[in-house]
Amino acid sequence: AQRVTQPEKLLSVFKGAPVELKCNYSYSGSPELFWYVQYSRQRLQLLLRHISRESIKGFTADLNKGETSFHLKKPFAQEEDSAMYYCALSGNSGGSNYKLTFGKGTLLTVNP
Amino acid sequence: DTAVSQTPKYLVTQMGNDKSIKCEQNLGHDTMYWYKQDSKKFLKIMFSYNNKELIINETVPNRFSPKSPDKAHLNLHINSLELGDSAVYFCASNQRTIGETQYFGPGTRLLVL
Numbered sequence: 001a002q003r004v005t006q007p008e009k010l011l012s013v014f015k016g017a018p019v020e021l022k023c024n025y026s027y028s029g030s031p032e033l034f035w036y037v038q039y040s041r042q043r044l045q046l047l048l049r050h051i052s053r054e055s056i057k058g059f060t061a062d063l064n065k066g067e068t069s070f071h072l073k074k075p076f077a078q079e080e081d082s083a084m085y086y087c088a089l090s091g092n093s094g095g096s097n098y099k100l101t102f103g104k105g106t107l108l109t110v111n112p
Numbered sequence: 113d114t115a116v117s118q119t120p121k122y123l124v125t126q127m128g129n130d131k132s133i134k135c136e137q138n139l140g141h142d143t144m145y146w147y148k149q150d151s152k153k154f155l156k157i158m159f160s161y162n163n164k165e166l167i168i169n170e171t172v173p174n175r176f177s178p179k180s181p182d183k184a185h186l187n188l189h190i191n192s193l194e195l196g197d198s199a200v201y202f203c204a205s206n207q208r209t210i211g212e213t214q215y216f217g218p219g220t221r222l223l224v225l
Contacts, residue, residue: 034213043116044155044202044216084153090212099168100145100214102155 002027002091006103013077014111021072021106023061023087032090033070034100035061039083047072047085057081077110084108115139118203118217125193126225132189133220135203141215143167143208144186146178149200149219161186162208193224 003026013019025031035047048056050063050070061072070087087103116137125131137144145168146158160168161180175191190197203217 043218044204046213046215049213086155098208099157099160101157105153105155107153 002031002089002099002101004087004089004101004103006085006087006106008106009104010107010109012109012111015079016076019074019077019081019108019110021085021087021108023070023072023103025068025070025087025089027068027089027091029091033061033063034088034090035059035070035072036086036088036102037083038086038105044086077108079110079112082108082110116203116205116215116217118201118220120220121218122221122223124223124225127193127195129193130189130191131193131222132187133201133203133222135186135188135217137184137203137205137215137217139205139215141205141207142183143206144180144183145204145214146186146188147202147204147216149202151199155202159186159188167208195224198222198224 005024007022033050036044037047038044059074061070063070084105084107086105088100090098090100119134143162145160149155157170158172159178163183164180177189180186200219200221202219204214206212206214
């Protein structure tokens, strides 16, 4: 079974402060991990994926297999970062059928 | 060009009615999905189709019947709508390999009265 846990439902920071959104996962195989973002009343869109090891909009995330974590970080939050953030895991649901399992999401609010 | 599109954007209907939501993708992907986002913003997969074949069915009531006429389309028909079906339904698509990004539609906001 695959599971994604985002322990914080809400996270509020001030503009310019560092932000870390936590994500832990449970999966018996080798997972592929993603962060998706949903701005207010918009569609989900990919923010970043661990396989590409890139930084998008100043966000980074490192896969820590020992701690089974994939926390999302940004050193200086901006007001436009306010959104719902979902951590997701792509794993094998049986045979060769890969499915994406989402965490419950963290609503980030960046205050001026 | 819109990559993944859904119609309608909003749907308000009475309990007991039957309704359909349509999804189309022009990305050439072979796999499409339906997700339900509930009032608490929790996102859960419902179905997945690969080349018109159902490959994932996540214990969804059989009032929900997906149909894929071709690999670019995945429609969702819901019979006998219930209050608890009120949610935002998102369609998504990708190539069916592990690690491939899913592209999401704009969502259909369903309200059952």
